[in-house]
Amino acid sequence: MNVRRTLAITKKVLRSLRHDRRTAGFLVLMPVFMIAIFGFTFGGEVKDVEVYIVNLDQGVGNSSLSDLIIAQLQEDETLDIVEIVTSTSNVSDPASYGREKVEDGDAWACIIFPENFTSDIMAYVVTLGGETSSIDLMLDGSNTNIVQAVTASVQGAVSDALTEDIGFVPPIQVQGEMVYGDGMSFIDTFAPGVISLAVMMVTFMLSIISFIHERTTGTLARLLATPVTEGEIVLGYATAFGLVGLVQSIVVLATALLLFDIQVEGSLLLVLLIIFLLGVGMQGLGFLLSANAKNEFQAIQFIPLILFPSILLSGVFWPIQAVPALLRPVSYFLPLTYAIDAARSTMVRGWGLGEVWLDVLILAVFAMAMLALSVLLMRKR
Amino acid sequence: MDELGPAVAVKGLCKEYGTIKAVQDLDLSIPSGCIYGLIGPNGSGKTTTIKMLMGLVRPTRGTAEMLGHVIPIKGLGLKVSYMPQETALYADLTVSENVQFFSELYGLGPELMRSREEEVLKVVGLSERKDDLVGHLSGGMQHRASLACAMVNDPQLMFLDEPTVGVDPELRAGFWDHFNMLKKEGRTVVLTTHYMDEACRCDVVGMMHKGRLIAEGAPGELLQETGQSNLEDAFLAFIRRCGR
Ligand SMILES: Nc1ncnc2c1ncn2[C@@H]1O[C@H](COP(=O)(O)OP(=O)(O)OP(=O)(O)O)[C@@H](O)[C@H]1O
Ligand SMILES: [Mg+2]
Numbered sequence: 001m002n003v004r005r006t007l008a009i010t011k012k013v014l015r016s017l018r019h020d021r022r023t024a025g026f027l028v029l030m031p032v033f034m035i036a037i038f039g040f041t042f043g044g045e046v047k048d049v050e051v052y053i054v055n056l057d058q059g060v061g062n063s064s065l066s067d068l069i070i071a072q073l074q075e076d077e078t079l080d081i082v083e084i085v086t087s088t089s090n091v092s093d094p095a096s097y098g099r100e101k102v103e104d105g106d107a108w109a110c111i112i113f114p115e116n117f118t119s120d121i122m123a124y125v126v127t128l129g130g131e132t133s134s135i136d137l138m139l140d141g142s143n144t145n146i147v148q149a150v151t152a153s154v155q156g157a158v159s160d161a162l163t164e165d166i167g168f169v170p171p172i173q174v175q176g177e178m179v180y181g182d183g184m185s186f187i188d189t190f191a192p193g194v195i196s197l198a199v200m201m202v203t204f205m206l207s208i209i210s211f212i213h214e215r216t217t218g219t220l221a222r223l224l225a226t227p228v229t230e231g232e233i234v235l236g237y238a239t240a241f242g243l244v245g246l247v248q249s250i251v252v253l254a255t256a257l258l259l260f261d262i263q264v265e266g267s268l269l270l271v272l273l274i275i276f277l278l279g280v281g282m283q284g285l286g287f288l289l290s291a292n293a294k295n296e297f298q299a300i301q302f303i304p305l306i307l308f309p310s311i312l313l314s315g316v317f318w319p320i321q322a323v324p325a326l327l328r329p330v331s332y333f334l335p336l337t338y339a340i341d342a343a344r345s346t347m348v349r350g351w352g353l354g355e356v357w358l359d360v361l362i363l364a365v366f367a368m369a370m371l372a373l374s375v376l377l378m379r380k381r
Numbered sequence: 382m383d384e385l386g387p388a389v390a391v392k393g394l395c396k397e398y399g400t401i402k403a404v405q406d407l408d409l410s411i412p413s414g415c416i417y418g419l420i421g422p423n424g425s426g427k428t429t430t431i432k433m434l435m436g437l438v439r440p441t442r443g444t445a446e447m448l449g450h451v452i453p454i455k456g457l458g459l460k461v462s463y464m465p466q467e468t469a470l471y472a473d474l475t476v477s478e479n480v481q482f483f484s485e486l487y488g489l490g491p492e493l494m495r496s497r498e499e500e501v502l503k504v505v506g507l508s509e510r511k512d513d514l515v516g517h518l519s520g521g522m523q524h525r526a527s528l529a530c531a532m533v534n535d536p537q538l539m540f541l542d543e544p545t546v547g548v549d550p551e552l553r554a555g556f557w558d559h560f561n562m563l564k565k566e567g568r569t570v571v572l573t574t575h576y577m578d579e580a581c582r583c584d585v586v587g588m589m590h591k592g593r594l595i596a597e598g599a600p601g602e603l604l605q606e607t608g609q610s611n612l613e614d615a616f617l618a619f620i621r622r623c624g625r
Contacts, residue, residue, distance in 0.1 A: 008485035016473045019514065218469035225435040225463040226486040229455065 001235070005228045009236025013210070014243070027206075027244060031198030031252040035191065035260075048080040048321050049146055052110045054098040055086045057117035065121055066113040068165055069135075072157035073111070078149050082107060087115075102138050102179045105345070105355065109150045112136040121162075124170050134173040140180045142348035143319050144189045151176060180349040188262050192271070192343035193316035195252045196278060199245040200310060200336050203279040205303055207241055207286030212299040215290070230378040234287065234371050238280045245279025246272055265350030271343050274356075277363040278339040284370025285335075291377050310336045315344075338362045386449060388413040388538050388569040389434065394443035396429050396592075403429040405592040407443070411571060411585070416564055418580045419573045420616070421589030427573040428466050430589075431540045435463045448538060459487055464531035466542040466573075468523045472516030476507055476526045479515055480533055487534035501529040504559050506552055521547040528556070539563075541572040545579060557582055577612045588616055595619045 017024045053073070057066035073079055082101075085094045098110030113135055120133035135154060141147050154174050162169045214220040223233060249272060256262040264271075285306070293299035310316075313323050314336035323331050331337050342359035345351040353360065391409035395402070404426040411417045419427045432438040434445055436453035445452045448460060470479050480501065484494045502508045505525035510518065515526055528544050545553045557579070560570050564584075572583075580586050581600045588596040588603075596603060596619040600612060607618040 002488075004488065005486055008482060011485075012471065012474065012478075012482045015478055016471060019473050019475075217472075218465050218467045219471060221432070221437045222463065222465055222469045223486070224437060225461075226483065227455065227459070227488065228486045 001229070001231055002227075006232045006236045006239070009228070009233055010240040010243075013237060013240035017244070027202055027248060028251050030202065031195060031248050032255050034198050035194045035252060035256060047077055048325075049078060049109070049150060049319075050080050050082050050107045051150065052082055052098045052101045052107045053084045054094045054110060054112045055084060056094060056115045057113045058087075058115055059118045060122050063118065065118045065162065065165065068161040069113075069157050072161045073153065076153050076157060078153045099138050099179065102140050105140070105349075105351075108140045108143070108146050110138040111150075111154060112138070121166075121170055121172070125166055132171050132173065134175050137174060137176040138179050139176055140349070142180050142189065142344060146319055146321070147176070188348055189344070190317055191252075191256045191260070191262050192347045193314075193340045195249050195256075195271075196275060196336055196339040196343050197311065197314075197316045198252060199248050199275050199279050200282050200339070201307060202248060203241045203245050204282040204286045204306060206244070207237065207283040208290045208293075208299050208302060209296070210237070211287050211290040212293055212296050216295060224378075230375045234284070234374045234378070237287070238283050238367075238371055241283040242276050242280045246276055249275045262347075264347050266346035266352060270346050270353060270356070274339055274342045274346070274360060274363065277360065277367050278335060281335050281363060281367035281370050284367060284374050287374040288370060288377060291374075310334050313337070315340045335363060335366045338366075386413065387411055387446075389445070389447050389571065391430075391434075391445040392443055394430070394433060394445055395441045396426070396433060396438060397441045402592050404433070404440075407592075407594055409587065409594065409597075411569065413569050414564060414567045415584040416560055416570045416572070416582070418583030418586045419571065419589060420575070420577075420580050420586060420612075425589040426592040427589055428542055429592075431463070431542055431571070431573070435461075435540065459534055460537040462531045462534055462536040462539050464528055464539070464541045464544055468515075468527050470515045470523065470527050470530065473514065475512050475514055476502070476518070476529070477511040479526060480511075480529055483530045484533045489534065497533050497535065501532045504532065504555070505529045506555070521549060521552075524548060525552065536568070538569045539571065541570065543573050543575070545574065545576065553579075580612050586612070588619055590620055590623070593623075595623050 017027070053070060055066050055070065057064055059066075070084065074081060085091050085097060087094065091097045095112055098112060101107045102110050114133065117133050117135075120131060124132050135158070137151065137154060139147050139150060151174065158172055158174070159169045162172075211220075214223075224230070253264075253268065253271070257264070289302040289306075290299045293302065309330055313320065313327055313331045314334045315331070316336070320328060320331045320337060338359040342356040342363070345356050387410045389409060389411040391407055394404055394407040396404040407426075407430060419430065421427055429438060433440045434447060434452060436455070447454065471482070474482065477498065480498045481494060484497060489497060499508070502511055505528050507522065507525055507529065510522065515523055518526065524544075524547050528541065531539060531541065545556055548556065563570060574580055584599060585597065586600055586603060587594050596616075598606070603612065603615045604610065607615040609615040609618055
């Protein structure tokens with residue numbers, strides 16, 4: 001592996017972009033457009049959100065209103081109740097146990113029923129006054145969609161259960177506390193997704209087109225007749241496209257910070273690393289696919305094949321919890337899923353490498369595998 | 382000349398694409414320091430032969446040596462160069478950037494790079510157009526730029542696949558002067574051509590037909606052997622002879 005030759009390839013790729021102003025402009029502006037356009041067409045039904053329930057309610061006599069509400073929640077498809085902790089459970093401090101689960105990212109929310117939940121409500125019903133009861137929600141606000149869905153589910157369950165049991169709904173407060181993402185808005189949630197998606201699209205498309213071009217014009221054969229090796233070509237390209245991805249993400253981040261005032265809790269460098277790895281991996285994938293195409297037209301056919309699942313299933317605009325179970329395995333095959341998860345956790349939750357290491361590792365392995373396969377494929381001729 | 386050994390030695394080289402026998406049982410010995418012309422009709426296997434020597438196409442059978450090394454070889458880079466039949470340059474880079482890119486791949490230092498660039502651009506007559514994008518040049522000029530890239534590493538052994546196609550007569554004469562100069566320096570030039578007047582200027586001509594080498598020798602010898610007055614007729618005579 002010769003560094004000078006590798007960098008010569010990188011320089012060549014970047015020089016081509018410099019001469020092609022329109023493409024260069026497109027690379028930078030497209031992600032900015034994407035943030036603006038997709039940002040306001042956000043949707044999707046949320047399902048199977050992992051939650052913990054902490055039920056400290058002592059009840060009154062044999063009756064417990066919290067149990068009725070929990071029964072309603074269990075029927076709700078929006079939620080996936082991982083565990084119900086009560087004061088008799090083998091947990092020393094159930095409330096902080098639940099909170100930890102949210103902090104660790106094992107659950108999106110923890111629903112806490114206080115000790116006097118039933119008795120307070122009963123008292124209210126009898127006197128029709130005084131203090132009412134409350135349910136505490138601890139939420140991971142890094143995804144506003146999920147926050148809304150969980151809150152709505154709890155409110156729905158409360159009103160269904162109480163209407164059935166006591167005929168009307170006393171004003172129970174559902175108090176939300178954001179474990180993460182306090183003060184987050186829409187754009188904060190999807191900015192990491194859009195940045196990752198934009199970089200993925202561009203590196204993948206550039207790579208697939210550039211390589212098919214190299215092959216059909218005969219320049220690749222010509223390169224291989226010089227001392228440059230397959231590994232140097234692949235690495236040179238990867239460096240160039242990785243850099244393009246970095247510049248893009250810097251521009252988008254800057255736009256989002258300046259125009260939309262997004263919050264970035266964690267390290268921007270970590271975000272850039274995540275995006276760089278994604279860019280390199282997608283470049284490798286583009287290379288592999290273009291090697292299986294005979295001409296430009298065949299190569300272009302691969303673009304929607306990769307792009308559509310990535311846009312829809314990797315959590316850019318709605319969480320993968322909103323992806324039908326049938327398609328969810330596809331989500332786990334998409335590198336974009338991991339990039340978005342990591343970028344979002346870093347930007348919104350303020351997580352560091354200690355928490356997102358698995359995503360980063362998966363992206364790194366994906367990138368290496370793609371590059372190695374590209375080299376092998378080029379050698380086999 | 383001979384004590385250097387042959388620049389290229391090919392033994393029983395074959396390439397089959399399915400049922401197409403692109404090259405069949407080719408034996409070649411190209412002495413160092415000569416201009417060797419491969420001629421033959423379209424599809425006779427000239428390009429395939431060169432590509433096998435350059436390690437771009439894997440031979441079905443047979444072996445070959447270049448400058449004493451068995452192919453496929455990597456790392457002879459500085460000593461060998463290849464100009465493909467198609468232009469194969471980056472149309473979105475300038476002439477100068479293309480030349481520099483190839484010199485970087487050959488590992489030339491910055492000083493040498495500059496002087497070599499100036500030299501090869503002079504040979505192909507593109508010094509004035511060096512800052513133009515290759516895509517903006519005329520077809521013949523693009524071809525000349527391609528030759529420049531193949532010469533930038535100052536190689537011992539060059540494979541030029543139809544280097545003069547589409548090049549105007551004046552420059553073509555200039556190219557041949559340059560080839561002869563390279564030969565005087567002891568370098569070997571292997572080229573393919575469809576122009577019989579160029580074939581006549583080679584030291585040795587190899588005639589290919591349907592993947593086989595049907596005749597080889599100095600142009601004068603080939604004419605003598607067949608009793609013809611030009612290479613075209615001599616070629617036809619050889620085809621008739623091997624058809625018998
Ligand atoms: N990749 C390939 N796949 C299938 N057949 C091929 C391939 N490359 C070359 N051939 C066939 O091999 C034969 C020899 O082709 P080659 O390009 O070597 O001819 P050539 O002598 O260089 O012709 P020309 O004068 O037209 O350049 C042809 O019949 C061609 O169709
Ligand atoms: Mg040819």
